[in-house]
Structures are given as C-alpha cells and as structure tokens.
Amino acid sequence: MATSPILSPSLTTYELLRQHGVSRRQFLSFCAMTAASLGLDAKEVPRVVSALETKPRLPVVWLHGLECTCCSESFLRSSHPIAQDIVLNMISLDYDDTLQAAAGHQVEQIRKDLVERAKRGEAEYVLAVEGNAPTRDGGVYCTVAGETFLDVLRETAAHAKFVIAWGSCASNGCVQAAAPNPTGAKPVHECITGKPIVKVPGCPPIAEVMTGLLTYVLTFGRLPELDRIGRPKMFYRQRLHDKCLRRSFFDAGQFVESWDDEGAHKGWCLYKMGCRGPTTYNSCATFKWNGGVSWPIGSGHGCIGCSEEHFWDDGPFYERLANVHLPGIETTPQTIGVTLAAAAGAGIAAHLAGLAIQRARSKSQAATEKANTNSEMEV
C-alpha cells in the first residue's frame, strides 16, 4: 500500500523535527522508541529513521459520525509519539471537526477540495473514521452541513487510499448499535465497499495503538498484517487473559468474590466479578493505558470487553462468563499460530470446567452458582 505521494512539496518529518529544534540524537532516540513500541526488531530501526527522513506528511481526513469523541481524546493522550509530533510533524490532519480552526463552509470546502483532487489523481489521503453512520430513516440521525453522515462517509471513502476505523463505533457499531439499535447504526465496513479497512477497536482504543498504527503505515508505506476481521495483529493478537497480571490467581482458583474484599486487596482474579479478559483481544495487558500507568483490570474492575464485537449486548457486565469462545482462524494461513491458539482456547475451556468441578464440590456454593457451574461445564 503506497502512501507516499503528498499534496504539496514538503519537508520530510526529519527536516521538520530538526527545524523544530530536535537534535539528531533526539531524533534517533525517537525512532528507536517508535520501533520498540511497534514491536520491531532493533535492526528495523534504520528503516524507521529512513522513513521519517524521507517521507512527507500524510494527509488525513478524520470524520466524526455517531460517537462520543473518546477516540480523539485517547489519541491526544499518546505518550510516544505525542500528539504534537503527529499533528505537526507526521501527518497533515487536513480535516477534523473536533480540532479544526476553521468552521462551516470553510472546513467543508477543505474536505470537498481534497476529495475532488484525489478523484483527479492529484492527491492522496487516508480516511480516519471515528463513529459510525445511522442508516435508518434515510440517515437523518446524523447530519453534517445538511448532508447525512452516511453520504459524507461514502463520498470521502470513495477516493481515500485506505480507511482507518477508529474505535468500536467504526469497527463494530459500539453503544449506539446495541439493542435495539434505534438509529440503525452500522460500522464502517457495512457502509462502504472496495476499500481496505483497518479496524482499531476499543472504547476507546489505546492511544499508542492508534498512533502506532499511523507510525507503522508512515514508516513502511503499507498496512500492517491484519487478522481475519481486519485488526492489526501487532495489537490485537493477544487475549488479555493470557497476559494478565492476575492470571496466576485464576490458575490457582483465587478470586475476588465481592468488591473490596480480601482478594481485591491482594490482586486476585476478577473472573467472578464478570471480567471479560478471557474473551477480549487487545493490548491493555501489555501496553496498559495513559503511558503505562494502569489498565482496568489493574485498577480493580473487570474488563468489559470494549474491543470485542457486540460487547454491549454480551452482559450484564458483572455476570461472569458462562463460556469462553475459541479464537478464530485468521485469513493468512499460519498453521502453527492457529494450532497454538486453538490449543490455548481448549486449555481454557478445560481449565474452567476443572474450576467448575471444584466449585461444585464446595459446600459453600450457593444454589444460583450451581446453575452457572452447569453451564460452564458445557464449555
């Protein structure tokens, strides 16, 4: 995926950084950190350096549909690279109604001009979508400048190089698509066709996942490897449960049974409090949030599975999982990966069944819990 041609003659990212007072040494350190955050081998650092030395800023159009703006807010929280670097030095954020200085016709004109130029082959841009489109009743539930968001999305996507679906709204539908989905909200891939779409689910996605994706694309000029539903493998390959700090307590059968109980103080497993870690794929357990400070499970609340499809309707959140879904098979044939993933899934199922049997033997189990135990044993 070529991403390099740019709207107008421009300095490279490195030149811009230099002129912003960044030393060569600081620049190289920035490149190394970027490579590390992308999980790249040290030998790849020169490629990052080269990319940022030679590639001009990438035009990005950032649309907002039905959403709460948490994705934008998360993006601004990025620790490496920081938002200023991205907006001033890495991309050219040509349209974003949350942050744009201009308003109204002036800002709509920017988008329409860019689309028109791309149509004529004179420009390239990436479309980033935050939120999704209501499709019921002719799309009247979200309009921008008198046009339905659905029309704006389709018009802008038609000439984009590729599309980034920020967050669970754009990737999966998220809260407004939860039952009964009053507005007929649909994620991006159900609204447009014929464009590569990278899904970055999460409510919101982790900041460094968002900026990491952009940095990867800028560095390598192509999209990262995606899993079968379009998520970057580099960020969504791992199940939280497998990387969880509390995992050893799960394995040992030590659970938080009630909020702020002894187990909560000792950091025991939150599975019984409804934690969705066993069925959620995201980088929370590895990157953590807000510069690595913590993550929901780390701060005592179960995961609600916010990067998974239909997680809002997979509740109630405090009711523990009755079964654990097996991981899916990815489009790129990776026999070993699939085998391992399936084995891990089966392992969890067996593990849960084992725990369930232990519980069934316990005299302290309440009658209601026995019902859950039975369903777990069917896993």
Added chain:
Amino acid sequence: MVTRIVVDPVTRIEGHLRVEAMLDDDNRIREALSSGTMWRGIEVILQGRDPRDAWAFAQRICGVCTTVHALASVRCVENAIGVTVPKVAEIVRNIMYLTQLVQDHVIHFYHLHALDWVDIVSALSADPKATAELAQKVSPHWPKSSEGYFRDTAATVKKFVDSGQLGLFANAYWGHPAYKLPPEANLMAVAHYLEALAWQKELVKIHTVFGGKNPHPSYLVGGVPCSIDLQSDTAINIERLELVRSKILEARDIVEQLYVPDLLAIASFYKDWAAIGEGVGNYMAYGDVPQNGIADVAAFRFPRGAILGKNLGEVLEVDPTNSDEILEEVGRSWYRYPDGKTALHPWDGHTEAHYTGPKPPYDHLDENGAYSWLKTPRWKGHAVEVGPLARMLVGYATGRPEFKEVVDSALGRLGVPASALFSTLGRTAARGLESQLAVGWLQDEFDRLIEALKNGENSTANTTKWSPDSWPNDCKGFGFAEAPRGALGHWIHIQDGKIANYQCVVPTTWNASPKDAQGRPGPYESALIGTPMADPKQPVEILRTIHSFDPCLACASHVYGPDGSLVASIEVMT
C-alpha cells in the same frame, strides 16, 4: 437587506450541533436557532438492562467530559436502591471529578476556544525577545519564558506554515479584524497551546490510577472499584498515591501559572466582549463535590441553586426530583410524547424519535417547526444557563468566600464591574476562575484521603445492596454531576431489578435547547442575539459566543431574513 449565512459544522466542539440566525442590515444577529443534528438513542438502549451496568453505557454519551455521566449514573442508581458510598470512595470520586473538570477546562481554553481570540499567522511577526518580556510579566513564576523558547516556537510555526500543509489551521480566519492581540501575545498563546497539549495527557493519569484508563475510567455502584491498601503491591498504595499527588501539583502550576494568567492577559484585549453574549440571564447549578455524603447538599463545595434575571441578591432552591420544577418539552424537537403531552418531568420522560425536518441534503431547517434533536428543558418554566458561569454565580451569590475571592480578584485585575460576568467574556473567564478553585480543592480532597487512611478508613465499596434481590421491586432515583459544561442530571426508574426508564438532561441540552412553547429561545440562541459581525462570511463572532459555552456537540449557523426566508445563502470561503 437581511443576510442569512450558513456555518455547518461549527468546529472545535464535541458532537454535532447547528445554529441558524438572522442578521440585520448592520450585521447584527437578530435571531438564532440552535439545532443538535445527532441522535444516538442511548436512553432507549438502556431500557431493560441491569442498572449496575448503566454507568458504562451512559459514560459513552461523552468521551470528552468522560467520567461525569458515569458519576451521575452510579449516583442515580444508588439513590434509587438506597445505598450510600463509603467516605473514601466519595473522596476518590471527588478527586476523579475535579481532575476531569480541570483537564477539560484547560483543553477547552487552549485547543477549542483560543483560536477564536488568537491569530496564529500574526504570531509569525512577533519579536521573541518582546514575547519573553511579555510572558515574564504575565506569569513571573512560569519557567518557560525565555527568548530562546519563544524563538523556537516561532520557528516551529514558521516551518509549519512554510510547509504548505496547514492541516488543522487551513482556511481559517487569520487576519480577521476581530482579532485584537499583538503579535507577541499571539506567539505566547501558540506556545502555550503546545504546552497544554503536552500536559493534558498527564493529569488524566489520576483517572488511570483509580479507574484503570482514560477516557472512560471504571466506576461502580456502591463505591469505586479500586481497593486502597497501603500494605499491598497490587491495590492503591503509596506509590500510586504519590503519582496522584504529583499530578495534582502539576495541575496547580498549569492552572495558576499558565491558564489563568493567559486568560486574563487575553481577556484584557477583548473587554468589549464583556458586553456581548449575555444570554438568558438565568442560571442554575445542581452543586457537587460532596463532603459529607450525597444527601448533605449544604456541604457541597459547589452549592446548589438558581438565579433568575441576573439577581445576585437571591439564590433560589432547586429540587430536581420535584415533578413541577424540571420539565422537558418536545414541541420544537424531533421527538413525540404519548397521548399528546407536551412537557414531561424526566422520571416520566419518553424518548421516541420522530423526525420532521427537511430531507437531507438540505440548506436550512424549518425555523417555524421542529428543528433539533435536543429537547427543551425548562426550570419552573425558565430557560436557564448551566456551566462554569452558573456555578460561579451561584457560589458568589450564596456568599461563599472562596468564590467571592477569585471572582472579585479577576474583576479587579481586568478593571471591569460585576455586570461584565453576564457575557461571552464572563463565561470564558468563569471557566478559568473555577479551575483555580478546583486545583485547590483537588489538593484538599487528596489531603482528606490521606487523613482518612491515617485513621484506618480505607473501605471503597458498600456491597450491602449489590445484589438486585436486596432492592425494592419498584424504585426511582436521581443522580447528578456538575459536568465541566454544567448541571447534568440522570433520572432512573427501576422495576424488578431492570431499568424501566432512563432519562438524561445534559448541560448542552439546557444551553443549546431550541425554543419552548412560548417561543422563548434557549441560552445559545439568546446569547447570539445582538452580536455584531465584522464580516458575515467569516463567523468568528458566532464561534466566540458558542464556544464560550463549551458545547458538547458540533454546530452550524445560518442567518435568516426577518420573515425567516432565505435572502442570500453565502458560501463562506477564503
């Protein structure tokens, strides 16, 4: 000749809002319409769900003021089922709330509002040495104010502009006659735009400590989900608390040495805006930051009350649970109520979309019919403004000394009378003054937390009512928060352990509401009336007043002929 202009979307706000207005011959706004152009139906989605889950759904109403909807939600459920939270949980919630308030206000000032007053292009002609002198005068203790620092900032701006890729700053109103700052003040503000951008991600780490992430930290009915245990390596311990304390200290520096000095310096060039954008002149606050449980309203740091007709001599009592006080109308909104009803209290509220607007794509809305996805809330029949100005006025009029001190000090430094508060400038200033109070309170709340821990109090959750079996079969609750943008209320009706009805009246609904049955405009609409525009093609003045409310929507503006007909549709381009 009367002109009608269209601005859609108005940017640098959250969400989708549209304002339509009419200009007189002298380019003054005669009438304006405010219209929310987005509806997601979260109140409908909440029906039938577990009330303990509601906070997570409601939190997704807004990711900018993330946390306040969750707070209002857990409070309404707790109110309904009759559970009180432990003291330490209340303090942790206060810390998270105040963190949000301060972070949101600083972002609003620098990243959403400043460009209405600050001309980036003018900054290019600033003298770095003179800028350093100005900055040192404005804020003597702020460390980053050397000539070299501003020379670097100027170089950053120049190279960015020279790149030809203006990104977020393209097609804007640079050079517009309404911009009054000298180049040095513009350069100083641009430098601080970047400083604040780098800092905003730091303060929210307080949310991450207690709630696991930001945006959208975790909440819990009955308390907070994190445990505090000074002897534990996994609960909130001294390392975590020290992280929180360090971020509070940073916030104090940012507010006291960057934000408020910049605010007052910029305001001093725009005193004419102390006579523009008054609005309805009625103000309401539910109050917040409890000190002795949610029921002890008198002990809140932000007092509850209402002011009518700018009368600071009297603060009226507000009872959001009284079905006669708060009513939501839908006569000018794209909803319908059952049985031909026109106004309902939120506990009896009803959300049924019924779009009667023009078929998209459209040029303008029907100002004589329904024109918004926002309902029209009224307090005792009055359109009331909510937000920082309302909170500061209610605190001031209640006679709280800390409110009087910051307000009187700012008025004195600007050399303007108290009447200047009722304006666009007053609204913007109130946000900064409130942040001053909030950073002080953050420190106070942290001290209270440490004091409680010293006394051996560390319970963070009351689980006695966790099980739905312990709830009444039928109960109603009210929860609230003084969101950054103003009074936020959630009303819940629980039946048999499930949500039977859930209604939110959010600050922007109060402020951006369409007209009511009597034809009286809402606060946005009212505040725009009389505003002079230097150039109707470049709606800087509309943005100033709309942004002074800190909208939680994306908005649009039209200007109509006196009979509401389209006289001239002006394509606004540069």
